[in-house]
Amino acid sequence: MSVAFDEPGAWGFCRYCAFEVAVDIDTGCMFVHTRLKNWLDERCYGSLMEPSEKPGPEAVPVSYEDVIADAMQSSAD
Numbered sequence: 001m002s003v004a005f006d007e008p009g010a011w012g013f014c015r016y017c018a019f020e021v022a023v024d025i026d027t028g029c030m031f032v033h034t035r036l037k038n039w040l041d042e043r044c045y046g047s048l049m050e051p052s053e054k055p056g057p058e059a060v061p062v063s064y065e066d067v068i069a070d071a072m073q074s075s076a077d
C-alpha cells in the first residue's frame with residue numbers, strides 16, 4: 001500500500017522512539033518500524049500500535065519498561 005507523504009492521517013507520533021512514523025490508514029496503527037539502540041536497529045515497541053498524542057517538541061523516547069510501570073501504577077490506584 002502506498003500513502004501520499006503529505007497525507008496528515010498517514011503519520012502518527014510514536015512515543016517509544018519519539019518519532020513521527022507512518023500509520024496504516026486502514027487500521028489506524030503504526031507500521032512496523034525500527035529504532036536505533038546501541039548502534040543496532042531493533043524493532044520499535046510501537047510497531048503495530050496506535051500512535052500517541054504528540055507531547056511536544058521536546059519529546060523523548062519512552063521505554064517499554066516505563067509504560068508497563070505506569071500501567072501497573074494506575075491499575076493499583
Ligand SMILES: [Zn+2]
Pocket residue numbers: 014015016017018019021033035044045046047
Ligand atoms: Zn517507534
